Amino acid sequence: MRQSPMLEYPVSEFKDRMAGAAEKIKAAGLDCIMGSSKAMVCYLTGLRSVAWKSKLSTPGLIFLGADGNFGVVGSFSAVDTAMYTTCLEKEDFYFFDASGRYGVALNYYDALCYTLRHLGFTKGRIGCELSGGFHLHMDIAMFNDLRREFPGLEFVDSSELFWDILAVKSEAQLRNLRDAEEINRRAAARGLEAVRPGAMTELELYREIAKAGYLAGSEHFTYMSVLAGAGRALCAGCPASDAVVIPDAPGTTIHVEGGAVRRELNAPFTANIVVGGVQPEQQPAWELASGMIERAMSAVRPGACAGDAAEAMDAFAAAQGKAGWVVQPGYAGSGIGWGRIDGPLLRAGSKFVLRPGMTLTLTASVRHASVGVLTLRQNVVVTDGGCCFLNGKTVEPLVV
């Protein structure tokens, strides 16, 4: 391994990551894994590419064995980017080239087959990203062809193992996540400054917030939902509209959801901008959602299960006689970092054990006529003794 110009973390961290992952692969009874997602490739190698959303390009796919042997497959055009951003040596990168100039595989599929054979991963069990928030970065027909090509390999779903590998963040990663959270704070503050109730559309406010997010240093500012007023708040995830003027009535809540990305790590945010402050009739919804977040935080600690937070939230709402207000009973949020939602899901019944260094987002959504749907979000880090805010409290109303 080597320190390339844009490698974000020390080589030693990548050695630890690779060794730790190999140990987990072995413990899971696998011979190797195939990681095609941005999360897995970036975590294990540091690859920084903009092409992950392409359905044509192939930034990189990693095979990693229980013995620590590994190789990355990608296109010829990805080689220089890999050498500039990753810990990989050139011989670790198995590329294909359609022009035929280099005597290597002419296409992605042939390169995958060559690399599997070259690394000796042709028999046994290979863990793959087949469920749980992972989408194979190849088309389904190609994956089926691969299975037929290697009858001695059993392609098994190892999504839980993959999330387990990705879950705990290093101090350096936490710093980047805190930076992302700080960008969110600044973007929301800009929204508060720019908003003109009665004279601005949702889309205009969205542009101000997103622009501020980028100028504050976000690598990508997730396409946001901006919903103004109780009626619009019911439209979960609806994009900002240029047909909706933000109402100016007291208590109008502008629900903003998005998230900054810093060094490939995502910190989602939810901000509630309230015109004239929270009104008395809205107070019960705020109190319920705030209380749910507090209870969830109390349930997050090392050794606790991911499901405990959801159960604590629901128990609190039930104790208040407001179980019917809860929009998503049995769900309290998820891990964060590689995406806006990572494993583990904080879902009632989940036995995924929390560990120090995991980053979670806790979300409480309640339905009430005075607000439509009110969603509060708090990002936290699991600590040795419980959990703490990732970068400050984020559930207070922003009053304009």
Add this chain to the structure above:
Amino acid sequence: MRSAPTLEFPLDEYEARMAGLFAKIEEAGCEAVLLTNEENLRYFCDYRSAGWNSEFAYPAMLLAARGGKAALVTSTRQLPTALATCCLAESEILAFDGFGEPGSHEAFVPAIVSALSRLGVTSGRLGTETGLVARMRITYGDYTALFEALPGMQPMDFAKYIFDLREIKSPREIEVMRKCCGMSVDAFKAAMDKLELGKTTEEEMYHEYVAASFDMGADDFEYQLIVEFGPDRPQPNCMPGARVYEDPDWCVFADSGPSYKGYVSDMIRIGKLNPPTKAQQDFYDISLECHKSCIAMVRPGARIGDFCKAHDDFMRAHGVEDICLTMNNSGHGVGLDVHEMPVIKSVFADKEFKPGMVFAFEPTIIHPVEGQIVLENNYLVTEDGCENLTPQLQDIYVPRRS
């Protein structure tokens, strides 16, 4: 169908697209299609959601069946979003508890099976987004579970038929793309005009580019802008880094563009603070002349294979084939996705250009000393030739001089 409150185009645009989809279902000989991708849902019925940003979520899926039957499948929680954006009739929007929600994985298969049943489809071929330049936005596990629950149905690659429709842009789409392409270059000029020697980093230039784009009306950045400073930064698709622009003879390389109403642009421009050196200009002129030479042959009926060959022959004739990154792979369609059909690659040699296609052409030289030198334009195939949608700054841009 109906005019939803936030519908992007007039309803007749989507009526024509859905009519095209039903015709393709007949042509392909399948009973129904299942569409799972953000771009396809936006294209056919304008369903939109910020929920696509989570890999765990399936905000909605579109089913269409023979006989003009369709259904948008979503969750009860997201039903109001579907009603606000999607142009299908209310009776065609089917909401199921937990469908596509991160915490309710088990709701997916029963919902699709039920929706197919309501469309009267229980056997035959089900078209899916598999195959080249296509990805289903469901996990492989859900894909296999779905077909296990549909023993009478067989999957069929329908991606080709989708692209038959999406690759031909309507006049309204062209109007949107023209604006998007225009902003992509204008924002580059704005960001270059702010470039400061010894101060601006690649990341900062990217952020200035984004800010300028938003000011011009862009609404998203589906793909980050690639910004690279200097001759030793020829790394295609690499993220911008912390490097400072320290030498006025360094080239600034910028690639991609903003999104507008879901459509993307994809340009590459080169700029610098000093006038180009002779070597830089000579290599740039090869890329520029390659555009002129190859684009002149694009007209309806011209074959992709001949276009690929013309590019490769041009590079050989100029003695740069060994340092040309784009041999046999010099462009791609652009639209709701940055990489779509027509892909300019010999594997699609027999495919023909058609009026309404929009594609990016990027003849690229990666010189060991001069670095990455390229001009990328977006072109619209017209009835009798080709129109450059990114005509601004065809030369290396030097602020206060160009």
